[in-house]
Amino acid sequence: QVQLVESGGGLVQPGGSLRLSCAASGSMLSIYAMGWYRQAPGKRRELVATITSGGATNYADAVKGRFTISRDNTKNTVYLQMNSLKPEDTAVYYCNAGGAVFGYWGQGTQITVSS
Numbered sequence: 001q002v003q004l005v006e007s008g009g010g011l012v013q014p015g016g017s018l019r020l021s022c023a024a025s026g027s028m029l030s031i032y033a034m035g036w037y038r039q040a041p042g043k044r045r046e047l048v049a050t051i052t053s054g055g056a057t058n059y060a061d062a063v064k065g066r067f068t069i070s071r072d073n074t075k076n077t078v079y080l081q082m083n084s085l086k087p088e089d090t091a092v093y094y095c096n097a098g099g100a101v102f103g104y105w106g107q108g109t110q111i112t113v114s115s
Helices: none
Strands: 002-007 010-012 018-026 034-039 046-051 057-059 067-072 077-082 091-097 109-113
Touching (some): 002 091, 018 034, 018 091, 018 109, 034 067, 034 077, 046 067, 057 067
Antiparallel strands (some): 018 077, 046 057, 067 077
16 A cells, blocks of 8 residues: 655745655555646646656656656655746646556645736
8 A cells, every 4th residue: 555645735926936745655665656647627637747766757748847756765755846837737736656547646735826
């Protein structure tokens, strides 16, 4: 069993930055691909970024060049550094371990980008 707890959400002005953290507990966490997804009101959940156990990353086109995903396996934590935030980044952000279909999910953290 894997448990994921996100933190770092909140309200930020356009152009600002935030860093999300996802603390994971459970066995064999280092082998899981980790990811961040988001869901805006009235929209489907979508991939933001993923990182493999070896550190290979993948980003949605909408966030490329602005967001950076990283992981610290010694701390069982994955991060999402978000820069140059836009109002359209407003959503609930979810941490994921093991993939969107069969993986584990955190409870989500709200990010609101507004002036």
